[in-house]
Amino acid sequence: MGKIIAVHSYKGGTGKTLMSINLATAFVTRGKKVCLLDLDFRAPSLYAALKADGSEYWLNDYLNGVCEIKRVLIDSTEKSGLNGGRLLLGLANPNTEAIRDMTAKDRKWEMRALGRLLALKNSLLNDMELDYIIFDTSPGLQYSSINAIVSADIVLVVTTQDTSDILGTRRMIQELYDLFDKKAALLLNKTLLSTTSFEKEIKEIAIRYEKTYNLPVLQVIPCFCDVLKAGGTFIFAKEKPDHPFTKILEEITTKIEKMEKC
Amino acid sequence: MARPIEKTETKLLEKIKESLERLNEKMEVIIELQKSEQKESGAGAMPDLPETLDVMTLLSLPDHLRKTAISICKLGQATAEEVAEYSKRARAVESGYLNQLVLMGYLKKERRGRKAYFYVEK
Numbered sequence: 001m002g003k004i005i006a007v008h009s010y011k012g013g014t015g016k017t018l019m020s021i022n023l024a025t026a027f028v029t030r031g032k033k034v035c036l037l038d039l040d041f042r043a044p045s046l047y048a049a050l051k052a053d054g055s056e057y058w059l060n061d062y063l064n065g066v067c068e069i070k071r072v073l074i075d076s077t078e079k080s081g082l083n084g085g086r087l088l089l090g091l092a093n094p095n096t097e098a099i100r101d102m103t104a105k106d107r108k109w110e111m112r113a114l115g116r117l118l119a120l121k122n123s124l125l126n127d128m129e130l131d132y133i134i135f136d137t138s139p140g141l142q143y144s145s146i147n148a149i150v151s152a153d154i155v156l157v158v159t160t161q162d163t164s165d166i167l168g169t170r171r172m173i174q175e176l177y178d179l180f181d182k183k184a185a186l187l188l189n190k191t192l193l194s195t196t197s198f199e200k201e202i203k204e205i206a207i208r209y210e211k212t213y214n215l216p217v218l219q220v221i222p223c224f225c226d227v228l229k230a231g232g233t234f235i236f237a238k239e240k241p242d243h244p245f246t247k248i249l250e251e252i253t254t255k256i257e258k259m260e261k262c
Numbered sequence: 263m264a265r266p267i268e269k270t271e272t273k274l275l276e277k278i279k280e281s282l283e284r285l286n287e288k289m290e291v292i293i294e295l296q297k298s299e300q301k302e303s304g305a306g307a308m309p310d311l312p313e314t315l316d317v318m319t320l321l322s323l324p325d326h327l328r329k330t331a332i333s334i335c336k337l338g339q340a341t342a343e344e345v346a347e348y349s350k351r352a353r354a355v356e357s358g359y360l361n362q363l364v365l366m367g368y369l370k371k372e373r374r375g376r377k378a379y380f381y382v383e384k
Contacts, residue, residue: 111316112384118336146317150332179321179328 002033002125003260006135006152008145010168014158015189017045018232020136023256025237026249028077028085032131035073035124037090039148040138041102044092049232052076058093060102063113069123082238088130102144110143117151140168141176149176154259155184156218159209161191166212173213185218185259186210187252192223218259219252221245280376287378290358291365313367315382330359334369339381 007020017040024036037059038046046052057071073088080087093099105113124130135152137145149155155177159169177184188209193201206217224245227236236245267275315335320328333345333356340348342357349356360380363369370383 107314107316107318111314111382114317114335115338115382115384143317146321150317150320150335176321179325180332181329 001121002129002131002133003153004121004125004133004135004151005256006137006148006155007158008137008149008155009139009158009165010172011160011162011165012043012139014139014160014165015187016040016139016158017049017136018227019156019158019187019189020134021046021049021235022237022245022249023252024087024132024134025080025082025235026246026253027132028080028082028087029237030253031084033086033088033129034132034134035088035090035130036134036136038092039135039144041092041144042099042138042142044094044099046089046136047091047094050076050080050089052089052091053079055091058098059090060093060098062090063116065112065116069120070128080235080238085131105143110147113144114147114150117147120151141172146176149182150180153183154256155182156187156256157184157215158187158189159213160189170213173215177215183259183262185216185255186213187218188220190223191220198222218255219248221248286354287357287361290354291361293358313383315368319368327359327363330356331363331368334360334363334380334382339379341377341379345380 005023007016007023009016020036024034027034036046038044039059041060047054052074055072055074057067059072061067062069062072069090072090074091076087076089077085120133124133135148137148139145157169157173157177159165173184186209188205191202191205202220202222205220209220210217222244224243226240226243227245230236234240236243237249240246315331320331320335323331329349329351330345333348334340337344337348342360343353345360346353346356360369361371364371364380368382369380372379372381
């Protein structure tokens with residue numbers, strides 16, 4: 001059976017969406033069937049980042065119990081020009097009214113939403129035989145992100161070297177992931193490297209952060225000017241197969257596959 | 263030489279086993295009731311307990327109950343045996359925790375034939 005991966009972080013702007021899109025693409029180019037879901041209902045971003053065509057229904061509708069998940073999904077494989085596997089998208093409604101509606105849900109609704117996210121295992125992984133569902137979550141400790149974490153098999157925490165991010169992430173790991181006994185790993189993004197002996201410094205950083213967070217560092221991702229300059233206008237994993245960032249994404253997908261087997 | 267067990271005797275033994283299992287479940291409920299009564303008398307009146315098993319409530323539960331509650335969330339509805347299989351803990355332990363969650367108002371229990379099913383009321 002396939003796996004649900006939640007891409008989460010304590011703060012916003014760490015690169016969750018960039019990682020989610022590129023990881024999904026990297027998996028598809030490996031021949032995997034992937035469903036990428038935008039669970040950031042307060043700041044939907046997949047819609048714009050992937051220039052996706054709207055669907056009749058949004059993920060909001062699925063969580064509201066209005067429709068089945070199949071009515072929400074858009075097959076983006078052809079439009080994205082991907083070969084190998086399959087890429088399905090589930091988008092969050094970017095309209096202001098929809099965002100306002102999602103922020104005003106009560107606890108009972110959130111409980112049902114958790115049930116519907118858990119049901120995706122059956123409908124998408126079991127019935128549709130997908131290999132991965134990737135949740136692009138909202139940052140921090142709010143209902144939608146915690147629901148996503150509880151439903152996921154693996155949580156990837158995207159973090160940076162920012163002090164407030166480090167402290168918040170550490171607390172979040174202790175007070176959230178540990179309590180839910182989650183299989184989690186860190187993606188240390190936008191890492192500034194000072195020396196020319198790249199590999200040695202990356203290893204040292206990984207060891208240091210593993211001690212800080214008491215969680216394995218899946219990958220130290222250097223800060224690439226090219227990635228920042230691109231501003232999310234294209235997908236590296238597809239457009240720039242030889243770029244070091246794409247090579248790193250390939251390493252991450254291999255490590256995730258290994259993580260599943262543990 | 264041992265006498266072979268008659269069919270009627272096997273049926274009787276099965277009935278006794280069933281009755282003992284039901285008795286055991288009832289005992290577990292009584293024990294849990296006593297525990298919560300003791301807590302109530304020890305710490306004053308209990309506040310109105312929330313009945314919604316959302317993620318924030320899950321976070322506030324003690325570790326042993328959280329594991330049981332999450333198992334039910336993931337399984338939808340399940341017997342104590344199914345939860346035990348999922349959580350890798352003993353059936354009797356899970357039965358106790360499930361009944362405690364029922365008493366706390368987070369889970370519902372429904373008896374169908376010989377089996378008792380636990381679920382979250384949506």
